[in-house]
């Protein structure tokens with residue numbers, strides 16, 4: 429059977445449920461995923477030789493990570509060739525391109541010009557993140573909520589400069605660039621005052637966000653705990669949710685940043701009523717915020733369902749956030765992107781209007797029968813067909829291409 433014949437079969441099965449496959453494909457095509465550049469080099473960046481810090485950790489020692497900007501860009505281009513549709517690339521400040529010896533508080537748009545040139549050439553948009561970790565000024569475990577004014581001011585300046593870079597990206601690439609702020613601040617042991625660092629963080633944010641910048645969507649990312657900051661995190665979910673709501677900023681929900689039994693999928697609808705914009709950091713926590721490669725599990729499917737069923741895609745940016753150094757890094761990227769697309773497609777292929785009607789009529793027997801039956805419908809055949817029509821490898825064929833690419837690195841990369 430050809431891919432087209434398999435697709436036609438799937439189309440007739442979905443038609444029985446009144447699903448418009450073409451509409452689903454159209455929506456998927458226009459739902460870009462922001463690809464985390466830091467998966468390519470274990471969050472090392474090109475700013476300094478500092479070890480990764482800030483309570484995050486990369487495990488694994490698979491060879492061939494990207495050691496230069498050129499290698500990282502080449503790897504990303506390889507990723508683009510293996511996934512359907514146009515996506516975005518998410519940069520951290522430490523991925524700047526300069527020979528100058530500058531402080532992180534002195535970064536400017538010109539240090540990222542080559543990224544814009546590259547993005548134009550590859551027809552991708554860029555997102556941005558200030559980097560408040562892996563730096564001597566973050567050694568105390570505190571940045572924007574530090575009790576040391578010099579430290580606070582240094583990081584305030586860094587985030588302000590970062591927002592200017594995001595604005596430059598947005599204007600140059602004709603998009604709204606998401607500028608996401610995550611800070612590692614927290615205590616290993618229980619603090620005496622839980623309020624004081626939060627007051628300082630609030631004051632830092634008041635300074636940073638006093639001016640709105642064009643082409644920028646600012647988001648704030650909370651966290652439950654980090655390694656070495658197990659007892660207290662200044663930037664908790666409640667803190668940022670309150671701040672973002674009051675100041676019309678966006679929120680970033682990292683799927684690894686909550687209690688293991690908390691469902692991020694259930695937060696999206698509530699937040700959509702009060703928060704202007706949501707960024708998702710799609711990750712896979714295994715017992716802790718371990719940042720494993722995203723698989724097509726119930727959590728991911730739940731997030732996609734929450735976005736599609738309640739029309740939240742337009743208010744949401746989808747980014748990936750994991751860093752796995754135990755397998756081929758390009759495969760790690762591709763697996764996560766394809767799984768995120770599959771979860772979205774699966775949700776887009778549901779008979780939405782019918783299910784809404786059934787629910788309004790309070791026919792919960794029908795609702796359960798339909799939602800269970802839908803789980804076994806052939807969304808994978810539709811995804812394969814998309815890959816074929818977009819001239820991307822179908823099914824596991826991308827493995828051969830990754831292996832061939834990896835073979836070219838032998839003897840050239842560590």
Ligand SMILES: C[C@H](O)[C@H](O)[C@@H](O)C(=O)CO
Pocket residue numbers: 466471484557610649651682709717749
């Ligand atoms: C490198 C990322 O910005 C970082 O992972 C952050 O988003 C995070 O999730 C920290 O746990």
Ligand SMILES: [Mn+2]
Pocket residue numbers: 610649682709749
């Ligand atoms: Mn994150």
